[in-house]
Amino acid sequence: MEQPRSDEDQQLVARTQEGDVGAFDQLVVKYTPRLYGLVYNMTSNHEDTNDLLQDVFSKAYKSIRGFRGKSSFYTWIHSIAVNMTLNFLKKRGRRFNLSLDDVDASVHNDKEFLELTQTSSPVREADLSELQVRLNEAMMKLSDEHRAVVTMFHIQGMPHAEISKILRVSEGTVRSRLFYANRQLQNYLDEFRKNPVS
Amino acid sequence: MDNLDDNDIATLLRLKRHEQPPPGYFDSFLHEFHRRQRAELLREPVWRIALQRAQDYMLRLNVPALSSYPVAAAAILVCAAVLSLKVYQSPDAPALAMVAVQQSAAIAVSSPPRAAWSLSSSPISARDIGSMPVRASSDSTKTHRLAAPPRYVLDSTPVSYEPASFRF
Numbered sequence: 001m002e003q004p005r006s007d008e009d010q011q012l013v014a015r016t017q018e019g020d021v022g023a024f025d026q027l028v029v030k031y032t033p034r035l036y037g038l039v040y041n042m043t044s045n046h047e048d049t050n051d052l053l054q055d056v057f058s059k060a061y062k063s064i065r066g067f068r069g070k071s072s073f074y075t076w077i078h079s080i081a082v083n084m085t086l087n088f089l090k091k092r093g094r095r096f097n098l099s100l101d102d103v104d105a106s107v108h109n110d111k112e113f114l115e116l117t118q119t120s121s122p123v124r125e126a127d128l129s130e131l132q133v134r135l136n137e138a139m140m141k142l143s144d145e146h147r148a149v150v151t152m153f154h155i156q157g158m159p160h161a162e163i164s165k166i167l168r169v170s171e172g173t174v175r176s177r178l179f180y181a182n183r184q185l186q187n188y189l190d191e192f193r194k195n196p197v198s
Numbered sequence: 199m200d201n202l203d204d205n206d207i208a209t210l211l212r213l214k215r216h217e218q219p220p221p222g223y224f225d226s227f228l229h230e231f232h233r234r235q236r237a238e239l240l241r242e243p244v245w246r247i248a249l250q251r252a253q254d255y256m257l258r259l260n261v262p263a264l265s266s267y268p269v270a271a272a273a274i275l276v277c278a279a280v281l282s283l284k285v286y287q288s289p290d291a292p293a294l295a296m297v298a299v300q301q302s303a304a305i306a307v308s309s310p311p312r313a314a315w316s317l318s319s320s321p322i323s324a325r326d327i328g329s330m331p332v333r334a335s336s337d338s339t340k341t342h343r344l345a346a347p348p349r350y351v352l353d354s355t356p357v358s359y360e361p362a363s364f365r366f
């Protein structure tokens with residue numbers, strides 16, 4: 001997933017800081033789909049994601065005067081979203097309901113989806129849709145911090161360096177969390193494939 | 199049965215990008231954001247809105263340093279320090295002022311007009327009498343009140359609560 005141009009963001013931020021509300025609206029429109037994916041894959045609940053996202057933009061609007069441009073707006077808004085979501089997940093604890101969005105029809109045109117379903121692979125042996133459900137459940141079994149890293153790296157396609165800036169941890173920590181999370185996901189999914197009823 | 203490798207996991211996770219919210223969600227998100235902003239603004243206390251407007255005004259004046267929190271806090275602390283110094287350096291000033299006002303009022307009530315003094319045949323200067331400290335009636339009542347409880351309080355209970363026991 002490509003990062004938006006930061007000079008364009010800087011202009012919009014500067015205009016917002018001067019009181020141009022419309023400029024902030026443009027930032028909201030631009031970043032909503034990207035941040036939705038981030039928060040949704042961390043919470044696995046559409047309603048929670050919607051509320052959190054509204055709060056994220058509200059907080060960003062209130063704090064934007066203090067934004068001095070030391071990092072890009074992209075990093076800054078992602079940091080707010082990740083931190084607010086992690087705080088929310090801590091409060092929510094283990095009490096949650098999955099409220100998953102439908103898989104878009106465009107998945108059938110996805111090159112990777114076609115490869116998965118047409119070529120022989122371990123994934124093909126299992127029912128793909130069932131595997132997706134299991135994948136969501138496995139994701140929710142990860143710790144919040146590990147899920148955040150998996151979401152940003154695998155689903156959002158962010159580089160390690162960007163994730164480390166957003167989470168304010170070293171790149172080594174990001175890589176180690178990813179490694180551990182991948183092992184856990186593999187174990188969950190292999191277990192499902194060996195015992196599909198469980 | 200082969201185990202899933204890192205690539206399989208990565209591919210499966212990438213497919214999660216296709217999980218999308220209901221159609222039209224992103225279009226209505228901004229309207230919902232504006233609605234919530236307005237509702238939040240109505241819930242905010244007036245002082246916070248005023249503070250916000252003051253900050254905006256400072257920013258428009260292009261004095262961003264003054265609108266920053268540390269400088270604002272420092273300015274408030276300095277003002278508070280100056281005010282408290284003025285107050286605590288002269289703690290009796292308000293009380294003295296009150297006494298002076300009371301005394302001048304008492305003089306105005308009890309002493310005759312200056313025109314009458316000049317008619318006096320006494321060699322003693324009426325000006326001296328006039329300038330002598332005159333106790334205001336309120337001073338004596340205060341003293342009595344401090345020395346003994348008021349008469350109309352019986353056993354620390356207002357008379358009005360025991361009409362039968364009140365005797366003249």
